[in-house]
Amino acid sequence: MKKINLILLALTLVITVSCKKDKTAPETEKTVAETAKKVKVKLESKSGSNVTGNAVFTEEDGQIKFTAMISGLEQGTHAIHIHEKADCSSDDGKSTGGHWNPTGAPHGQWGSSAGYHKGDIGNLEADAEGHAMIMLKTDEWCIGCSDKNKDVLGKAIIVHAGTDDFTTQPTGAAGGRVSCGGIIK
Template structure:
C-alpha cells in the first residue's frame, strides 16, 4: 500500500469514471455526434438483362449520401431514378412512377422543378461499369413520418438516358435493373 491508498483503488476509480461518465445516449447526440444511418438497394436485373449493383445510402449530419456501383450495363448512358413503390416485380413495373413527394414536374436533379427521385444519368464504360456519388439535404433516411425519406422506395436503372424534359419519365426507356431501398441492420 502507498500513502494514497491501495494501488487498485485508483484503477477502480478510473473505470468507474469511464463507465459512469457515459450517458444513456447510445448515438452520442448529447455530445454533438449524430448516429450514422445506412440503407442499401441491391440492384438485380430484369428479365433478359445483366445489370447488377448496389446503391448505398448513408445519412449523417442532415445530409444523405448516395454511392452507386453498377456492372453488367451496355456501354453508354443510362438513367437512374428512385421510384415510388418498394416493389421490383413485373420487371420493375410494380415500382410505379418516379418518387415525387413535392408534386413537381420531371427534370434534372438540382435544377427546379424536378422529382426527388430524378437522380440523373450514369455512363457505363466499355466493361459495363458505372458509378455515381450524390450528397443532398433533400432526402432523409429512416424518418418514416417524412415525405423526404428514401427508405422503402425502388431504385431503378433504365436502358436509355434521361432527357430531363419528357414528362413524367424523361424518356428513359425500359426498366433493366431494380432494388428496394432497405435499412441496414
C-alpha cells in the first residue's frame, strides 16, 4: 500500500510540475512575439506585367530580416529596390517616386564602401518558371521607429524589368517597374 501511495504522490508531483511548465510556455512565447515587429507586403503587377509576390520585414533585437518571393518574372536577373512612397496607384509604378535615399548617398550595391541608397537592395535571379527569392538581414532599417533614415514604413518595394548595374545614377538602369507593394502596417 505504501508503494502505491508513493507512486501516486510521485505522479501527482510530475503532473503538477508539467502543468506549471505548460502554463509558463505561452508567457515566454508572448514575450518573444511582443518584441518582434512584422510587416507583410503584397506585390501587385505594374506596367502590363504578370509579376506578383509577397515580402516580409521582421524586426527583432534591432535587426530586420527581409524576405521576398516573386513570380511571373522573365527568366534572368531583376533589380529590387525600396522606393520613397508607399503609393502604388499608377499603372507604371512611378507614383512611388525614386529610390529611398534619406542620406543622399550615390546609387550603388548594398554594402559598398563607395555608397548606396538605403533602398538599393540589389538583384534577384528568376528561374525558368519566373520565380525568384531574396533574403537580406540588416540593422540599417527599422519598422515604425523614430529614425527617418531607417524607417521602412511608408515606402514601397519595386521589382524592375531589368538588372541593376550598380553604377548608373540614380537608378542603376534597372528598367521599368513591373511590380509594386506599399510597406504599410
